[in-house]
Amino acid sequence: MRVLIVGGSDAGVSAALRVREVAPDTEVTMLVADVYPNFSICGIPYHLSGEVPAWQDLAHRTIAEIEATGIALRTNHLATAIDTDAKVVTATTDGGQVELGYDRLVIGTGAEPLRPPIAGLDTLGPDDGVHLLHTIDDARRLDSGLVRRGARQVIIIGAGYIGIEMAEALTNRGLEVTVLERLETVLPRTLDRELAEDISAELVKHGVEVSCGTTVAEIHRDGDQLVVTADDGTRRGDAVLVVSGVTPDSELAASAGVKVDRRGTIIVDRRMRTNVPDLWAAGDCVHTHHVLLSEPSYVPLGTTAHKQGRVAGENAAGGDREFAGIVGTQVVRVFDRVVAATGLRDAEASAAGYEPRTVQTTVDDHKRYYPGATPIDIRITGDRSTGRLLGAQLVGTHGAEIAKRVDTYAVALHKGLTVDQLLDLDLSYTPPLGSPWDAVQLAAQAWLAAH
């Protein structure tokens, strides 16, 4: 059997590896549009900060390691058409075009950066100092562009987690950074305002200028500089980074008759099957089953792409596995702070028909008598009528095990626990690292007390 994979990032590679694991006799070919298969896109900010000096180190696996698993890798192969009747994919490569037949096909074409409606943006590019940031090539262009232009001031448009990570990265690189966010707070899709302000303050403390509720209208060049005009005034910078989210890259699939939804995300079932026979899709190009929602959502993250890719690969190899769904778990480190969230926030929960109540409390990461205890701000969202846990947001100090504390809530959400049932959990405790009731349980007690 021949399985063809279109896309060499998290979803594609996970699918390809899984096919080889469960059906070692299968011929697996992977088409990669560029020459960077299996790179950790999430690591780009840490390369640009200088913490990971060689971009090559961002590879989850080297080409040799991928090929050693028996996957036939075709880099520089951009898939341009799928004939789902003849089961042939057409790809362009250096100066030519190839056709590859398949028995089963997995699409993992990912996403592409959104271009917000800013006048001038369409005509400006990396040569002008205006960058999008999604691929390793984008990262390399930004890196060399900053060096070549001797950049000192950078304006970042968008304060989602990539914008924030880049603000930290470029600050650590010695640049002056301004972040402009159209919505009212930083990390607007992750945190409620009460906690987002902590992160704004952390950015400001490290010299970042943060301006929220600020809509950028226009960008233009003025000599070597860029002029960014927003509703609160005009700023000048040596480079502009536009990181305003992503949109699914589903054109190839759609043009082959694969159904997409109104957002352009490929429609798949829980087995990652599309409407076209023998055609699966996974990762940032598909919509996602969310454990707490009846409607699919779009939360493009590497963790999800890995899991979906693995399911798609297993099923393409003849298996029958369902994707269990996400609960929306995220974590981001911002200088010395860590932000983590999972589940739904109040407005999302209300929209989905829940009756949410959110209660915020501040608890110590470990027993206060032991040196080094730090406060964690935790917001718990639960359903007022059923008591079901709906979500949690945590902000605390780097080193306070925030990232893995959110995982306790994530597992609880997966299994449909009530806030009250969090108190039943046998969580670890030693005075330097916790409390007899862990911080995650103390926050649950605060929710219950306010209920």
Next chain:
Amino acid sequence: MRVLIVGGSDAGVSAALRVREVAPDTEVTMLVADVYPNFSICGIPYHLSGEVPAWQDLAHRTIAEIEATGIALRTNHLATAIDTDAKVVTATTDGGQVELGYDRLVIGTGAEPLRPPIAGLDTLGPDDGVHLLHTIDDARRLDSGLVRRGARQVIIIGAGYIGIEMAEALTNRGLEVTVLERLETVLPRTLDRELAEDISAELVKHGVEVSCGTTVAEIHRDGDQLVVTADDGTRRGDAVLVVSGVTPDSELAASAGVKVDRRGTIIVDRRMRTNVPDLWAAGDCVHTHHVLLSEPSYVPLGTTAHKQGRVAGENAAGGDREFAGIVGTQVVRVFDRVVAATGLRDAEASAAGYEPRTVQTTVDDHKRYYPGATPIDIRITGDRSTGRLLGAQLVGTHGAEIAKRVDTYAVALHKGLTVDQLLDLDLSYTPPLGSPWDAVQLAAQAWLAAH
């Protein structure tokens, strides 16, 4: 209604607080044998190390804070008899005896340290430099004894978690420490040999002499020194610390007709009720429902005492709550290492009728390309026939979120997940703090691959 609580440690205080929460009109009286209600016994090593200079800081709550909740606190009241028909508890106090009537009674008398069969141990005490360690008084006596004797060398008998924590504490205090353990490894009730050796090495690296498989036969005084004779030879020290586990303190309850098992633990149902009407018990004096075992077990820990006490208090106040049970979660920091475990190990699982297989793997705490990644050794125990997760042991570097990573396994055990279902969990990821498949999932993949 009058609720009487015997015992002022974790279980007793949790019960008393819960009664006041759910039934604020209830008269709650708490008898405390000493003058240290609601102290963090788990914090004693960190006081003796010097990290928490004032022992008073080990109080979870001050006496004023407890009394502010409306609990009538009677310190220095040692309960000596219960008349379950007349519903009266007799207690001795300074030079006298008092009788206290109750409608409902909660017993939280805790545990007392085991005295291993060592010749001479019965005749030696703190004045000789031989110490047990269970109460705040014990801690103060050890502290002052070490100072008074100008101790330089201390021999610790027992390498359970308290023995190990004290080895670190006394080393940090500048003493030379030897640890003798009768069983074959350190932390023998927590870790398999493969991981325990890492912790022995960590102790040795910090100057602790560790001798396992060593049975102590005799202790005697020689002038100001103590001579400890074991099967591998004789050692001299200025003080000896015997920390060989605990046994339930159930004499008061048993003499009042409360049923205890062959180990002396008070028998309770899932509502923490004893066989005697209107009499509940909780904490280190009772046996414990274990989610993975059909027979009750005895795992005296503060986390469990808090949860059981809360259930007992809620039910004594007229509620109807079940204790959900433990899964045996523990964590201990040993110098720069952290050990965490939950669930069953191979032998325990076999004895309980499971078909366990344990697979060990080494995974990074976060993406290796980001500076500071450290390896975590994880052993996963799962059932070969059902695939059910049975337990996990982790050893890694302090700072690698080991304590809260074990909690993911703990929640999974609570909910009966298979090892395979760990891969479905939506756990948090950012390169400085994790991987797209978290370390806990990579270990599950290793178990599945070996299966």
